Amino acid sequence: MFTHTDKKLYSCEVCGSTFSKKHNLKTHMFTHTGEKPHACEVCGTAYSQKSNLKIHMFTHTGEKPHSCQVCGTAFFRKFSLKEHMVTHTGEKPHSCQVCGTAFFRKFSLKEHMLTHTGEKPHSCEVCGSTFSQKSTLKTHMLTHTGEKPYSCEVCGSKFSQKHTLKTHVLTHTGAKPYSCEVCGSKFSQKGNLKSHMFTHTGEKPHSCEFCGSAFSIKSDLKTHMFIHTGEKRHSCQVCDKTFSRKSHLKTHMFTHTGEKKTSKMLRSNPWKTKL
Structure with missing residues (x-):
């Protein structure tokens, strides 16, 4: 059970792990047997180690014995406090x-x-x-x-x-925390800023696997793919005619409303000359 060195070591016969104290070996054996002899008297949750039961009891008492000396935040576990301290040290x-x-x-x-x-x-x-x-x-x-x-x-x-x-939530607050360092344009999403930067670098990382056309924005590639797949997922609720682009459906709706397209409307539609 133990080997003679400078210190008496108790060795696990299953995995070979060694311990300096006999009771630590006994506790370790529960990991092999699955035995959980320490049960909570409140909810019945059982643990293999007495120390884990002690920590669990804090969930019932609300006690948080480990407190941060910097900001006062308290924790059930000492390890959680140790992790929290990194928010102050940046380590x-x-x-x-x-x-x-x-x-x-x-x-x-x-x-x-x-x-x-x-x-x-x-x-x-x-x-x-x-x-x-x-x-x-x-x-x-x-x-x-x-x-x-x-x-x-x-x-x-x-x-x-x-x-x-x-x-x-940014759609309610109107906050745009991500700013372009080149032109100052602001965005509510980090991904949108990243896509915007391609307008300055000229990079087009999203390419079509069918024809090789490249796009700076992934959504533009997705729209382009409809040319190859023939998919038309935007449907008119009046006549059921379908379109591959939402902007085409919007333009089509004028045929039902009788509304005339102004030059401003045409300028806001980047696909007005494309099919």
Whole structure:
């Protein structure tokens, strides 16, 4: 059970892990047997380690014994406080050896490495789609359940992703936090600023796999693809005529309303000369 060195070591017969104290080996064995002898008297949740039960009890008492000396924020776990302190120090001790990106959590670095290896260990049980991060799989599952847990406090619109709600709220505030350093144009979404920058660089990273036409904005490529697929997803509710572009449907509606297209309308329609 133990080897004679400077210090007595207790060794696990299953995996070979060693411990300096016998009771630590005993606790470790629960990871192999699955035994959870420490149960919560309030809700019945069981743990293999007594220390985990002690931390769990804070969820019932509301006690948060680990407090930040900088801002006063309190935590159940000492480890959570340690992670929080990084928000004050800015320290990111875990660095990717491939691209140099740094993280303050070792787990975050581990997940990041999957972007280099291409490994996707998290699989959807419904459709089989695989993901490199567990959080991405969790978000993906909402497409199957239809759940939209994030709700706008202004208009009540619901979203499946928190960042989508955050972007949506900008439509109410009118805030445009992303600014172009070249011309000063402002945008509510970071992705829109990124696409805008191509107008300055002339870069067209989105190319058609059929004819090679290139576009600076991904949505323009998507619209272009209708030329090849023949898809016409914009339908007139009056006569059921279909169009590949929304702008074409808008122009078509004038034939029903009798409204005349002004020069201003024509200028606002970038597709007026294209079919």
